[in-house]
Amino acid sequence: MKLALSLIALLNLYFAKAQTVDPTINSKMKVTWPAGNSRTGKVVFNLAPGHPLFQEISLDGKRIAAQADPVFVVSVGRRDLLSQNRWNIFFDKVPERPFQSHVLTIRKTNAAVRTEGSRTIVTIGPISAETFEGNLEITFYHGSPLFNVAAVVSTQTDAKAIVFDAGFTSASKDWQTFSWINTGDSLIRANAAKADTARNVAVKYRAIAASGKQGTLAVFPPPHQYFYPLDEAFNLRFTWFGKGYRGLVPGNGIGIRQELQGDKRFVPWFNAPPGTQQRMNFFCLLDTESETAAFAAVKRYTHNDRYVPLPGFKTMSSHFHNEFVMKVMLAGKPVPERPEFVDVFKRLGVDIVHLAEFHYTADPKGPDEKRLPQLKALFELCEKQSDKDFLLLPGEEPNEFFGGHWLNIFPRPVYWVMSRREQTPYVEDRPGFGKVYHIGNTSEMLQLLKDESGLAWTAHPRTKGSVNTPDIYNHEAFFQSDRFMGAAWKAMPADLSEPRLGRRVLDLLDDMNNWGTRKTVIAEADLFTITPDNEMYAHMNVNYLMLDKLPAYQDSWLPILDAMQYGRFFSTTGEVLMPSLRINGRISGDSLQLPANGLAEIALRLRWTFPMQFIEIISGDGKAVFRERIELSYTEAFGDREFRLEAKLAGRKWVRVEAWDVAVNGAFSQTFYIR
Numbered sequence: 045m046k047l048a049l050s051l052i053a054l055l056n057l058y059f060a061k062a063q064t065v066d067p068t069i070n071s072k073m074k075v076t077w078p079a080g081n082s083r084t085g086k087v088v089f090n091l092a093p094g095h096p097l098f099q100e101i102s103l104d105g106k107r108i109a110a111q112a113d114p115v116f117v118v119s120v121g122r123r124d125l126l127s128q129n130r131w132n133i134f135f136d137k138v139p140e141r142p143f144q145s146h147v148l149t150i151r152k153t154n155a156a157v158r159t160e161g162s163r164t165i166v167t168i169g170p171i172s173a174e175t176f177e178g179n180l181e182i183t184f185y186h187g188s189p190l191f192n193v194a195a196v197v198s199t200q201t202d203a204k205a206i207v208f209d210a211g212f213t214s215a216s217k218d219w220q221t222f223s224w225i226n227t228g229d230s231l232i233r234a235n236a237a238k239a240d241t242a243r244n245v246a247v248k249y250r251a252i253a254a255s256g257k258q259g260t261l262a263v264f265p266p267p268h269q270y271f272y273p274l275d276e277a278f279n280l281r282f283t284w285f286g287k288g289y290r291g292l293v294p295g296n297g298i299g300i301r302q303e304l305q306g307d308k309r310f311v312p313w314f315n316a317p318p319g320t321q322q323r324m325n326f327f328c329l330l331d332t333e334s335e336t337a338a339f340a341a342v343k344r345y346t347h348n349d350r351y352v353p354l355p356g357f358k359t360m361s362s363h364f365h366n367e368f369v370m371k372v373m374l375a376g377k378p379v380p381e382r383p384e385f386v387d388v389f390k391r392l393g394v395d396i397v398h399l400a401e402f403h404y405t406a407d408p409k410g411p412d413e414k415r416l417p418q419l420k421a422l423f424e425l426c427e428k429q430s431d432k433d434f435l436l437l438p439g440e441e442p443n444e445f446f447g448g449h450w451l452n453i454f455p456r457p458v459y460w461v462m463s464r465r466e467q468t469p470y471v472e473d474r475p476g477f478g479k480v481y482h483i484g485n486t487s488e489m490l491q492l493l494k495d496e497s498g499l500a501w502t503a504h505p506r507t508k509g510s511v512n513t514p515d516i517y518n519h520e521a522f523f524q525s526d527r528f529m530g531a532a533w534k535a536m537p538a539d540l541s542e543p544r545l546g547r548r549v550l551d552l553l554d555d556m557n558n559w560g561t562r563k564t565v566i567a568e569a570d571l572f573t574i575t576p577d578n579e580m581y582a583h584m585n586v587n588y589l590m591l592d593k594l595p596a597y598q599d600s601w602l603p604i605l606d607a608m609q610y611g612r613f614f615s616t617t618g619e620v621l622m623p624s625l626r627i628n629g630r631i632s633g634d635s636l637q638l639p640a641n642g643l644a645e646i647a648l649r650l651r652w653t654f655p656m657q658f659i660e661i662i663s664g665d666g667k668a669v670f671r672e673r674i675e676l677s678y679t680e681a682f683g684d685r686e687f688r689l690e691a692k693l694a695g696r697k698w699v700r701v702e703a704w705d706v707a708v709n710g711a712f713s714q715t716f717y718i719r
Contacts, residue, residue: 278578456496
């Protein structure tokens, strides 16, 4: 693997050795970095015992914070490693077992500073909490007034599950107001001096800020990585401000937090396997103008929590158990002209929404007099709410016949019942409904998918109700069929040591490629409630399908299914985009021919908000998986660049591409097949 010469030159230019600082000789350490637009950021660290670590935080000579300490509260519980798939378990309820919360102790007996590309990284330590030990790592990103504060810790004890709260407290009176944007999208301010007992607040954009006379410090988490897996996207008041947070943190401050009890369903927290470097972190953004300007700057990193349009693509998201049909339409409740969940999706910038209705709420097995009206109501809902810019598609999570949990989609409305009595035909015409199928076994289910050009795939593979799938049926006819598309990706369970999200399913994609099956993996949300007050964006992801236009609801949706089945898309959390990817001139899903030397020319265009971390080229030979990582530490925030890469793929059968940023947001392509 090699980069273009210009990129190699940049890497050689930027990398430098670490410099160690002895706190016993010099208790002060000053770091400055170019903050973009001819601005300069500065932080003065005080390494003397008993003093706040951040003596001063400033931008362009304007002091924004003084005498401030980073704080981390680590809650440590026990993972259930026995009842399901060890670290892949989602059906866990960690807070129902004994756990304890600890304030991370920061001892300042060692310090070092190093430069990696466009980043200046300060390491201070040691730090500890419970059986976890490590160092504090502060990363300054050149080109923007952005820095990251991370507690990087590990434990040697097995079965640990964790969550963390974090932020800044300050003994200085520099901060006059605390502010946030509420779920109604309005800016709210509180007097910092009068902020008594700490409060938890529900916010949009996951950020909270502290402001003084000379500027604002905004604090926010990695937008997707910070949220451990849940069934619901409820806004659980993920920020805090005030004095004495949780009765554990001294002083007055602001920060981010996790709800220990989650959505009170299954609450797995984060995995912390022994020996892994858990990176508990948050971002800080400086601004010398108003809080409004600071929040506008924060929102840019997630495109205002919206999936931006790309020419030649349409955004598609799947797996929503909203149950509007059963809970509203067939429950006798007033049916609004446009349900609020539709507005939520439109504000998110999702063009195509694939539902997963009737999830344990309806009558999938009949009788017909119940099942068919339920389907008809679903089809009517989708048709009414679809328009030229938005397509609402019916879908279900049948969980019958194939094993585990799976989803399906057809290119048109299809009436089918998940049972068939002995005298009932496989298909018949029924007045008021037209063609109706009755499905009684696995082979009939596969036949229905063939007859109606439908697709099926494994939902949340290797966890939840699919804990052993698709592995246990990868040899069966339905899986081998082109009607079984593959699987779906979501970042669950979570592990803060991983530089990417959802590795469980990305590894499955590699396994399926090595099995010799041409399968794709779409991003899925798997959420139950969709409301404007929810923290939707953090739990969302989308697929950018290669479509020039949306098909009308009344027409066939086959172009959407074709894009899904043949890998004509990339999936993303939203911050990293792949507007273009070609390998030897081919697009994902294609087969390509390698020249005699086995080299592949990769032309990849990326757009990003947070600075990028790496590109990875993943390939396989039918047995093993090979990874080539291209470090992108020289990148700055808000980039748009084409990368010309060369990969040695002799002997390989397939290849695909991933790209991830410093906040563990990312995008991944589908597979290219090598002849």
